[in-house]
Amino acid sequence: MIACNSNKQGDSSEDQLPGAMSESNGSSNVKINGAGSTFDYPIFSKWFDNYYKTTGVQINYASIGSGGGIQQITSGTVDFGATDAPMTEEQMNAFKDKQETEVLHIPIIIGGVAVTYNLPSAGQGLKLDGPTLADIFMGKIKKWNDARIASLNPDKTLPAKPILVAHRSDGSGTTFIFTDYLSKVSGAWANSIGSSTSVKWPVGLGGKGSEGVAGLISQTEGAIGYVELSYAIHNKLSYAELKNEKGNFIEANFKTVTQSAASAVGNMPEDLRVMITNAEGENAYPISAFSWVVVPKDIKGQKKAEALVKFLKWAVTDGQDDAESLYYAPLPEEVQRLDLVKIDLITSNGNNINVQ
Amino acid sequence: MKLKHKKRNLRKRKITNVIMLSFSFFAAIVTIIPLALIFYYTISKGIANLNIDFFTKMPTPVGEPGGGMANAIVGTILLILIGGAIGIPLGILSGLYISEFGNNRFGDVVRFLTDVLSGVPSIVVGVVAYTLIVIPMGHFSAFAGGGALAILMIPTITRTTESMINLVPSSYREAGLALGIPKWKTTLAIVLKTAWKGIATGILLGLARAAGETAPLLFTALGNRFWSVNVFQPIASLTVYIYQYATAPFKDWNDQAWTAALVLILMISVLSLFFRFITRSKYKV
Amino acid sequence: MSNNPTGSLTTDTSFESVKSLINGKVKRKKEPSPFTKKILGHKNIGDLIFERLTLLFAALVVLLVVVMGWEMYVHSRLSIKEFGFQFLVSTEWDPYAEHFGALPMIFGTIVSSILALLIAVPLGIGVAVFLSELSPLWLERPLSFLTELLAGIPSIIYGLWGIFVLVPWLRDDVEPFLQKAFPGVPLFEGTPYGFGMLAAAIILSIMILPIISSISRDVLRSVPQAQREAAYGLGATKWEVTRIVLGNAKSGLLGATMLGLGRAIGETMAVTMVIGNRPEISASLLDPAYTMASVVANEFTEATSMLYLSALIELALVLFIITIIVNVLARLLVWSTEEKRG
Numbered sequence: 004m005i006a007c008n009s010n011k012q013g014d015s016s017e018d019q020l021p022g023a024m025s026e027s028n029g030s031s032n033v034k035i036n037g038a039g040s041t042f043d044y045p046i047f048s049k050w051f052d053n054y055y056k057t058t059g060v061q062i063n064y065a066s067i068g069s070g071g072g073i074q075q076i077t078s079g080t081v082d083f084g085a086t087d088a089p090m091t092e093e094q095m096n097a098f099k100d101k102q103e104t105e106v107l108h109i110p111i112i113i114g115g116v117a118v119t120y121n122l123p124s125a126g127q128g129l130k131l132d133g134p135t136l137a138d139i140f141m142g143k144i145k146k147w148n149d150a151r152i153a154s155l156n157p158d159k160t161l162p163a164k165p166i167l168v169a170h171r172s173d174g175s176g177t178t179f180i181f182t183d184y185l186s187k188v189s190g191a192w193a194n195s196i197g198s199s200t201s202v203k204w205p206v207g208l209g210g211k212g213s214e215g216v217a218g219l220i221s222q223t224e225g226a227i228g229y230v231e232l233s234y235a236i237h238n239k240l241s242y243a244e245l246k247n248e249k250g251n252f253i254e255a256n257f258k259t260v261t262q263s264a265a266s267a268v269g270n271m272p273e274d275l276r277v278m279i280t281n282a283e284g285e286n287a288y289p290i291s292a293f294s295w296v297v298v299p300k301d302i303k304g305q306k307k308a309e310a311l312v313k314f315l316k317w318a319v320t321d322g323q324d325d326a327e328s329l330y331y332a333p334l335p336e337e338v339q340r341l342d343l344v345k346i347d348l349i350t351s352n353g354n355n356i357n358v359q
Numbered sequence: 360m361k362l363k364h365k366k367r368n369l370r371k372r373k374i375t376n377v378i379m380l381s382f383s384f385f386a387a388i389v390t391i392i393p394l395a396l397i398f399y400y401t402i403s404k405g406i407a408n409l410n411i412d413f414f415t416k417m418p419t420p421v422g423e424p425g426g427g428m429a430n431a432i433v434g435t436i437l438l439i440l441i442g443g444a445i446g447i448p449l450g451i452l453s454g455l456y457i458s459e460f461g462n463n464r465f466g467d468v469v470r471f472l473t474d475v476l477s478g479v480p481s482i483v484v485g486v487v488a489y490t491l492i493v494i495p496m497g498h499f500s501a502f503a504g505g506g507a508l509a510i511l512m513i514p515t516i517t518r519t520t521e522s523m524i525n526l527v528p529s530s531y532r533e534a535g536l537a538l539g540i541p542k543w544k545t546t547l548a549i550v551l552k553t554a555w556k557g558i559a560t561g562i563l564l565g566l567a568r569a570a571g572e573t574a575p576l577l578f579t580a581l582g583n584r585f586w587s588v589n590v591f592q593p594i595a596s597l598t599v600y601i602y603q604y605a606t607a608p609f610k611d612w613n614d615q616a617w618t619a620a621l622v623l624i625l626m627i628s629v630l631s632l633f634f635r636f637i638t639r640s641k642y643k644v
Numbered sequence: 645m646s647n648n649p650t651g652s653l654t655t656d657t658s659f660e661s662v663k664s665l666i667n668g669k670v671k672r673k674k675e676p677s678p679f680t681k682k683i684l685g686h687k688n689i690g691d692l693i694f695e696r697l698t699l700l701f702a703a704l705v706v707l708l709v710v711v712m713g714w715e716m717y718v719h720s721r722l723s724i725k726e727f728g729f730q731f732l733v734s735t736e737w738d739p740y741a742e743h744f745g746a747l748p749m750i751f752g753t754i755v756s757s758i759l760a761l762l763i764a765v766p767l768g769i770g771v772a773v774f775l776s777e778l779s780p781l782w783l784e785r786p787l788s789f790l791t792e793l794l795a796g797i798p799s800i801i802y803g804l805w806g807i808f809v810l811v812p813w814l815r816d817d818v819e820p821f822l823q824k825a826f827p828g829v830p831l832f833e834g835t836p837y838g839f840g841m842l843a844a845a846i847i848l849s850i851m852i853l854p855i856i857s858s859i860s861r862d863v864l865r866s867v868p869q870a871q872r873e874a875a876y877g878l879g880a881t882k883w884e885v886t887r888i889v890l891g892n893a894k895s896g897l898l899g900a901t902m903l904g905l906g907r908a909i910g911e912t913m914a915v916t917m918v919i920g921n922r923p924e925i926s927a928s929l930l931d932p933a934y935t936m937a938s939v940v941a942n943e944f945t946e947a948t949s950m951l952y953l954s955a956l957i958e959l960a961l962v963l964f965i966i967t968i969i970v971n972v973l974a975r976l977l978v979w980s981t982e983e984k985r986g
Contacts (some may be wrong), residue, residue: 036499036581036593045607049420051584063593065499065582066603071945080498093949167837170937172921174739196740200946203738208839208932209921211942214606218807221817223837237608278840295662329421330608376881380778385778386770387787390857393850394794397805401797453705458700470704472709472973477906478967479712480937482944483960487712513705518903519859522896526866543694557862560792566857567796574912574941598798605804620801626797631789 033310038065039085040176041212042114042231043294045329047085050322060310069176070200076297077101084297084305085111087176088200089276104301107349108276110293111318113332115260117235117242118290121220122147124162125241128254130155132246133188133281133289140168140185140205141192145292147225156247169219169228172209174201180292181229184280188207229290232260233330247289248281252359255288255319260332263291268337275308275345291332301350308351315346316358372461381403398624399538405621418584421609428588428619434501434595435570435623437588438580441505442569446512447562454520455559459546461521470521477514484510485575493579501587501594504580511572519561523554556638563634566621567627573598597623608615648688656830700870708843713964720958722951726812731958737934739943746962748923752933753963756841756915757908760848765901769851769890775857776864779887788861794855803917806847811838811918819930820899837920842929845920846912852904858956859903864889870918909967912941933985936963 037047044066051062064085067075072084077098089108090098098106118136120129125147131139135151138144144151148161156317170176182198196202210216213230217238220226230253232247254261266284271277281289296315302308319342323333334342349356412427419426453473457466488507493499527550535545551558576582581593582600597619604616723731727744734745769856771791775784815838867889869926875885890897912935918930921942947953 038581041603041606044603045421045609045612048418048584049422052420055585061585063581063583063585065577065593065599067577068945070947071577074945078494080493091949117923165835172916172934174419176946180801200742201739201943203736203740207922208837209934209942211916211921212606213608215917217608218841222812231608232917233608237610346961365667372881375951376883379883379886383770383774383778386767387774389767390771390791390853391787394790396809397794397797397801400809401801401894402804413762448703449701452698452701456695460695460698461702469706471975472706472880474902474906475967476705476709477711477903478909478964478970479964480912480940480960482912482937482941483716483910483963486944486960488716490710490715496924510708511894513708514906515855515903517705518899519862522859522863522899523866526863526896528868541688541690543690546694554866557859557866560858560862563792564795564858567792568907571796571798571801573798573800597798601798602800605800620798623798624793624796625803627793628789630796631792633784635789636857 008050019133033060033306035060035062035083035307035311035314036064036081037062037072037083037085037296038067038075038081039297040069040087040294041066042176043085043112044323045233046112046322046331049325049329050318053325054314054317054333058310058313060314062314066175069179070174073297076106076299082298082302082311085294085354086297087114087292087294088179089278091295091297098299102299106297107273107300107345108295108297109315109319109345110264110275110334110338111262111296111315111342112294112326113264113279113291113334114180114294114331115232115255115263115288116177116184116229116290116292117232117240117255118227118245119217119220119235119240119242120228121224121240122164123224125156125159127241129159129241129243130246130252131243133184133227136243136245137185137189137192140170140204140207141196142168142171164225167223168204168207169210169216169223169224169226170204170207171201171213171216171229172211176200176294177212177213177229177231177294178202180278180280181290183278183292184290195233199239227306231330232256236330247287249285249287253283253286253288255290257327257330257332259286259288260291261335263287263289264293264338265335268335268341271338271341275341298349300348301353303352305351305354308349308356312346312349312356316343319343319346368574373429401620401624404614406617407616408623413618418615421607421612424611426615428595428597428600428615428622429596430583431595431600431619432511432581432622433588434583434624435597437501437503437590437594438508438576438596439566440571441590442508442512443508443562443566444509446509446565446569447516450513450516450562450565451520455524455546455551457517458521458524459542471516473514475515476510479510480574481511481572482574485578488575489578494589497554499579499581499593500591501580502590504576504596505590507575507579508569508572511575512562512569515565515568516558517563519564520554520558524550524560524563525558527553530624545567557635558562561581561640566630568578570627572597572622573602577602608630714810714960716957716961716964718956720961722927722954723958726951726975727955731955732962735923735925737939739947739952742951744952744958746936746959748925749934749936749939749959750962750966751925752841753909753935753937753966754975756844756848756919756935759788759841760852760908761901761905763845763849764852764904768853768900768904769860771853771857771899772860772864773886773890775861777882777889782833787869788858791854791857793854795858799851799911799913800917802847802851802914805890806843806914806918810846811843814843814846822930825954831929833928834926835928836930837932839918839920839932840928840930841919841926842935844915844933844935845929847914848908851911851914852907856900857905857906859900860893860897863893863900866896867892876945898974902971905970905974906967909963909970912937916942917940936960 025309075190148163163228179200186193186198210219214232216228216230220228225313244254247253256298262284263279263282266287267279304335319339326333416427485507492503492506534621535549583593583595601616601619604612735747736743736745771889815836872885875888916938922932923934
């Protein structure tokens with residue numbers, strides 16, 4: 004039967020597993036499970052594979068969404084979560100009630116949200132500012148050749164096409180980041196729509212996932228939407244240059260996104276839960292945000308705690324080297340230092356953890 | 360005049376005959392078109408990576424070429440086996456109950472609730488399985504995933520079993536009983552055997568649908584980047600990988616997603632052929 | 645002679661029972677509930693075990709559904725308390741302000757499912773008729789095999805195919821054509837995006853076709869050959885014979901349709917990728933819409949508050965109840981037609 008055939012091949016593949024062949028076997032019985040943000044999945048997969056090859060520790064991750072990650076870490080079915088939106092007070096209290104310890108937020112990587120559009124005549128780098136963007140997404144600006152867009156882009160030809168707004172239909176950290184930015188730059192937006200992983204969009208079509216939105220935009224001329232920077236690059240979509248706090252029009256890339264974090268370091272709160280949208284740096288890209296790993300402050304299993312702590316320390320320092328090739332922005336030095344301090348707070352059954 | 364009327368009537372009947380039969384032929388063609396299109400699309404996108412590595416190697420990180428989905432292939436098979444082990448007996452036996460003993464209010468209730476069950480969205484099934492299996496166990500597992508898949512299969516298998524058994528002519532049952540064979544043996548040896556081919560279709564459809572589901576597995580089997588055949592640990596599956604890879608901004612992952620879809624379809628084909636083989640009639644009809 | 649469910653034969657040879665036998669319908673007396681039947685009602689132990697065993701499994705299925713319904717109810721209590729009846733009639737779905745109204749989604753689910761059935765049932769039964777009555781063997785086998793294969797395609801693949809093949813075709817060819825051919829008809833108004841109700845209905849119909857056609861095909865095949873021969877003997881055309889066969893198989897065909905409907909109502913992934921996900925009610929097929937299953941799938945993992953989560957589960961509960969209502973209506977429909985035939 005089929006099962007027999009596959010088992011045969013399965014057996015032979017066991018011989019080819021990296022784990023079976025690697026020399027290091029350290030704590031190879033430790034299995035760690037995590038869940039959460041889909042945004043983090045690509046770099047996590049790279050990190051976990053590398054980590055497994057060097058230490059034999061299996062870290063497994065399921066990208067079911069930030070909210071899913073928070074739900075799972077609160078109910079204790081996974082060892083760590085990952086989220087693009089910091090946990091709310093309500094969620095943190097629920098965690099404390101259930102798990103009897105606090106939850107720590109550890110910024111793990113930074114991402115940028117690109118404003119992408121499909122307008123062949125305009126090419127790459129359409130200039131937009133916050134209020135104009137908010138009005139487009141509120142449906143107040145309806146055509147591409149509207150005076151406000153034209154005045155920002157004297158050098159571009161803008162057709163009289165209607166603007167089709169594309170947004171996320173599923174709840175997402177990306178939406179959270181984008182609406183957080185819009186709320187900061189537009190009072191009207193903050194009052195009527197607000198910021199959340201899912202909002203009531205006044206206009207537009209909803210696409211499922213960043214892939215869905217990117218698909219919507221690439222299929223529809225005149226569309227505009229927001230996606231993670233990686234999707235804009237991967238799908239070869241044009242994306243806008245946004246005017247930041249300092250008045251400069253900034254293109255989204257790894258440097259400008261990291262800049263956002265660097266310039267926000269001064270104001271970071273104790274628990275590291277902060278939105279760095281609309282940051283003040285000279286070259287900061289305004290729609291940037293951290294993604295956090297959320298872990299319990301006290302982890303029951305000693306071996307697990309050690310493995311997790313060791314991994315986190317590695318990820319926030321050496322692991323950042325992998326960021327750019329996968330379209331993420333690395334954590335600036337200052338944030339890495341703050342992270343290491345935070346990671347040192349993790350205990351196991353009340354005992355401190357001593358790992359290199 | 361009566362003859363003319365009869366002739367006209369005959370003409371009308373003949374025309375209706377041709378029209379309706381053409382329609383059914385047309386229906387067959389129209390059904391094939393999207394099928395062919397989807398196959399063509401999947402094959403054209405997935406064939407590039409379809410090599411022996413795909414079946415034998417583990418997934419590699421983004422950007423590293425090669426690698427495969429050996430863990431996911433085995434994972435999907437294991438999940439279907441677990442789901443089938445739970446769902447098929449439940450489905451067939453409840454279908455048997457309804458058709459043989461269900462001519463009462465309770466039977467109506469079972470029939471009714473089975474239909475209702477078939478309308479529950481797969482994500483809700485996943486969440487229910489999460490509450491019923493994952494939470495008490497304290498962690499995700501292949502067992503929970505199989506459980507969720509079983510719930511999805513049951514309505515199809517139950518309904519098909521009931522329909523097929525009802526269609527077995529009562530003369531078959533009566534013949535068995537007349538020979539002194541007890542009812543349970545008559546049902547199993549004669550009735551079930553007669554209806555077997557149709558029931559097998561129901562099972563196949565149930566398994567095929569379960570194999571193609573993603574949402575329920577996200578909350579139950581979770582997924583696993585490593586090799587695992589442990590029923591009580593999270594396990595990888597083709598559909599979850601397809602879901603994660605197809606929606607990622609990396610071309611090599613997108614390509615692998617299509618190849619995984621192709622492999623899934625191939626697996627269903629093999630399953631279908633297998634069912635056809637075991638239900639083939641030994642005599643020419 | 646008629647069939648008595650407990651296996652003993654009766655000698656009712658009245659005209660009525662003979663007529664109903666020919667029609668393929670068997671008159672059955674309603675039995676007492678299995679729980680009140682005495683153990684001694686059975687002639688041997690094997691029968692007893694058999695009945696009890698199958699009863700157990702059937703009861704397990706019932707238990708499963710009841711538990712599901714109960715779980716959903718318990719978790720939606722918070723939302724029910726907060727919104728009450730408003731939940732069903734309000735058209736506002738605002739997660740930020742925490743106002744949840746499900747009417748557009750109820751509309752979307754019902755309309756998309758009905759449209760899908762309208763397309764898939766005639767086609768599915770048509771294919772079934774072709775495969776079981778008309779097609780030569782060399783064609784029937786591969787065709788059946790291919791249709792069954794359609795059932796195994798993951799819904800996300802349907803979704804992706806929908807986005808990259810179906811939607812552009814609708815947007816560029818079909819929808820403008822419909823607008824030109826039927827100007828002013830509200831069904832086809834609006835900007836053709838490709839995404840929208842029409843795309844969802846088409847994708848759903850493709851997805852439920854295999855279920856309906858495969859099961860119907862088997863149901864039709866199971867009708868005894870004698871029925872067909874009798875009709876031919878009376879001078880019927882092939883189509884008229886088929887009609888009789890279809891009549892015999894009616895309840896099986898209904899079963900296939902109900903399964904197809906169930907799948908359509910609950911389908912999430914493929915639908916949400918092409919329907920546009922806009923919680924609005926519109927008369928036009930070209931406009932975007934939203935279904936209950938899509939909302940749950942989209943927002944469940946990201947629901948940030950207890951009330952939000954509860955509202956989503958209430959949505960699932962409403963879907964559950966609608967499935968129940970639809971099933972009740974379908975049954976009433978079948979009973980009433982059987983009465984007329986009587």
